[in-house]
Amino acid sequence: MRSAIFSLVAMAASVSAHAQVYGLWVDGKDQGDGRGSYIRSPANNSPVKDLASPALICNVNGAKPVSDFVSVKAGSEITFEWYHDNRGDDIIDGSHQGPIITYIAEYSDSAAGAIWTKIDESGFDGSKWAVDKLIANGGKYDFTLPASLASGKYILRQEIIAHHESDAAFNQNPARGAQFYPSCAQIEVTGTGSAVPDQAFDFNTGYTYADPGIVFNIYSSYTSYQIPGPEVWTGAGGSSPAPSKPAESSAAATSAVASPTEAPVSEGPAFTESASPTTLVTVTKPAESTVAQVTATEEPAPTATPTRRPCSGRKGRKTRRAN
């Protein structure tokens, strides 16, 4: 059914404006290229948009263990280092504004199910998005691993959610929708803590198209943003109380946020839909035929809204087809 909606029109080699993770730093120390060794790296840097897809958890290939674990002490500062096409480049297109959220789960091969706990989040602070800060910081996003965390193997999952096309819900308009960039790293935690992350969050059921932080119109005026998912875990203990949501994010989303059911309709005119399908589904493996990773092209330049570039346009660089 999904494949009937999509089309294979957009075959052009994709110079996308997306992002993925190169590797981790621990307490300021570069852990080296983690792609395919301790990062369950996807085949490319394309987003996941279908909330029902297993790829929402740890991206395409995310259910496959990789060989290595990064050793970290509980309480360490961890950095995910993101990039666009090459390490240290422009990181991600500036249009891809949105939050950066980090979760942890006790290690499992599949990483699936209600096993996740949120340990860090950064959304919109009133003037800047987490993604703006990520770009300004050369692709590096830092957070602190809870000091109370019990030792053992875990999966750390950090995601960018890009909101440049999320005025509509993906399940109502597959050409649009929030773009998720999940990245999962395998770590082994040492220390004497005993806290076990226990939020039991499941991405495929916990993230919904009714979340105001998932269907969000970034082109409206807004002063706050409600980060999706649970509150940051407070069971971590540690030396200081774990922060709950920042005040700005717990405030109700502004009226600028259209209600999920109305968004696709009311926002329609602002983004004229292309008559030609623009999304390519790559079925990566026969066994994963339900894992439809949306790749390559995204929304064509909205004919009625020339003010924002869509995913693609990167100045002075290889151009990609705008179909």
Ligand SMILES: [Cu+2]
């Ligand atoms: Cu993108």
